[in-house]
Amino acid sequence: MKKVLVSACLMGQKVRYDGNALTQESELFQRLVELADIVTLCPEVAGGLPTPRPPAEIDVADGGAVVAGKGKVISVQQIDVTGHFVSGAQKTLELCKQHNIKIAILTESSPSCGSTLIYNGQFAGTKVSGHGVTTALLRQHGITVFSQFNVEDALAALEL
Numbered sequence: 001m002k003k004v005l006v007s008a009c010l011m012g013q014k015v016r017y018d019g020n021a022l023t024q025e026s027e028l029f030q031r032l033v034e035l036a037d038i039v040t041l042c043p044e045v046a047g048g049l050p051t052p053r054p055p056a057e058i059d060v061a062d063g064g065a066v067v068a069g070k071g072k073v074i075s076v077q078q079i080d081v082t083g084h085f086v087s088g089a090q091k092t093l094e095l096c097k098q099h100n101i102k103i104a105i106l107t108e109s110s111p112s113c114g115s116t117l118i119y120n121g122q123f124a125g126t127k128v129s130g131h132g133v134t135t136a137l138l139r140q141h142g143i144t145v146f147s148q149f150n151v152e153d154a155l156a157a158l159e160l
């Protein structure tokens with residue numbers, strides 16, 4: 001069975017900042033769960049953050065800049081949580097290497113897991129193009145990241 005990394009919150013784990021999950025119930029997602037060997041992790045929890053936790057956004061840039069040490073992740077309380085986010089991204093990459101995972105389906109718009117959109121750092125609900133810290137690090141290491149809105153493409157990439 002092919003292994004794929006899936007954000008823990010998409011698999012029903014209550015690990016989001018607000019203590020909820022983002023359980024996926026579409027037919028395509030169920031097909032993925034049946035045909036693939038799912039490995040789950042929440043990068044933010046893996047990075048040492050509690051649940052629930054204050055929401056955080058990437059300040060100014062996107063996850064690529066954070067990985068490069070040129071951007072920060074700041075909570076709504078103005079606390080710098082960059083170290084937790086980078087640590088979580090590194091642990092996620094280690095897990096992927098350990099399982100030889102090449103494809104991931106991560107939660108869109110998260111400052112860790114977003115793959116095409118993230119919030120703009122102003123806590124105003126405004127999204128901009130960009131990817132989260134974990135997605136940036138995984139992509140730098142050749143892992144293809146899809147969101148929960150592109151499961152069909154992920155299934156095709158997995159040849160399932």
Ligand code: SF4
Binds near residue numbers: 017044107112
């Ligand atoms: S860091 Fe990723 S897996 Fe964890 S709650 Fe946020 S979106 Fe879900």
